[in-house]
Amino acid sequence: MEKPVIIFGAKGIAHPALEIFNSNEVMVYGFLEEDESMHGTEINTVSVLGNPEDDGFLKLIGQKAEAFVAVDDMKYRKFLVELLNERRKVQPINAIHNTAYISTDAVIGHGNFINAKVTIGTAAEIGQHCILHTGAIVDHKAKLGDFVQIGAGSIINAEVTVEEGAFIGSGVTVVSGVTIGKNARVGAGSVVISSVGANETVFGNPAAKIK
Known part of the structure; x- marks a missing residue:
């Protein structure tokens, strides 16, 4: 540059x-x-x-x-x-740390923050203006919408969809195929085994809705 x-x-x-x-x-x-x-x-x-x-x-x-x-x-x-x-x-x-690993066929938009040791797998899609903290993993064919934030050490497994504006705390595991809805929030350390609706907040293992 x-x-x-x-x-x-x-x-x-x-x-x-x-x-x-x-x-x-x-x-x-x-x-x-x-x-x-x-x-x-x-x-x-x-x-x-x-x-x-x-x-x-x-x-x-x-x-x-x-x-x-x-x-x-x-x-x-x-x-x-x-x-x-x-x-x-x-x-x-984009701000992409030189220790991040990004697959050659991943698709990445503009304005993203991708910190040290982040891994983005094959055919993953990262939207625009996302924040991926240290050591986050976005596995193959996972999709992140715009303005998504993924906490340090979180694992977004294969074919997960995280919609626009969703926030996923540190140390979260989202199992394959799950959808995290628009502007949803997932508390730190949670294990998400089923889809989360738009604007919902979930926490725990397994993650449950917080009213």
Whole structure:
């Protein structure tokens, strides 16, 4: 990648995102963060420059720099992606750690955060703007929708479908063929043996619905 990257957000996954770009020898120009108390500070020698909505910085995106959205909160993540789409006509790039394994015939969208030791299997499909934490496994023919978050060490087995906006905590096992519905939430350490409906929250072994 020839252009440096500006990271949107300076909390949550922002520091790991910087480490990912460093692992690939990609220069990070700086961070943009809405929390003004962080402006002028540094994360591992890289400066927090200003606000994500500042046109002075936004105008660099697409011409002189790439953008990556490093925000955990899905609502704000969507807002920043739409900001870049509408005002700069660009999609955020992927941040993929150099120790991640991605099958040559997996399909991956834009703006994804794929941390160290993640494995993405054959014919798996990853949507856009997903967050895959350290050591997550997405097995063959599994499908993740847009804005899905998978916790560290979780296993998404073969032919599982995880729909848009779903959140899967750390150390979860989802057995083959199950569907996790849109905006559903799966608590850490759960074992999911049957499909989860849209907007449902489940937890436990086997995972059960929480009202």
